[in-house]
Amino acid sequence: MAGDKGNNAYGGRCNDRFKKHTKKKARISDEISDLINREMEAKQKDNIEYKQLKAEVQSQVGKDKLKQQDELCEEAEEENKKGNTRRLFQIVRILSQKFQPRLRGIQSE
Numbered sequence: 001m002a003g004d005k006g007n008n009a010y011g012g013r014c015n016d017r018f019k020k021h022t023k024k025k026a027r028i029s030d031e032i033s034d035l036i037n038r039e040m041e042a043k044q045k046d047n048i049e050y051k052q053l054k055a056e057v058q059s060q061v062g063k064d065k066l067k068q069q070d071e072l073c074e075e076a077e078e079e080n081k082k083g084n085t086r087r088l089f090q091i092v093r094i095l096s097q098k099f100q101p102r103l104r105g106i107q108s109e
Helices: 030-045 047-082 085-096
Strands: none
Touching: 030 047, 047 085
């Protein structure tokens, strides 16, 4: 296999082959990350300021989550009008999925 990229069974093409084409949007904006940094600094210094910043961060994250869900709903409506059922069902699956925390294996000592 001279000239192939990689040493795997697919000749280096497996990364291109199995890439996901959809990108998830980051829910945490730069503004929220700045608030989180300020919150972490305040946690070490002032308890009252920390509580205020914590409440502000939680409300901003909630607002951003609702905004993202509204954008997905609008996109689903547009895809329905266009007749693009594949993308419509992808959006519905994203919106209706139940949260499943990742399971971590127990490591023996």
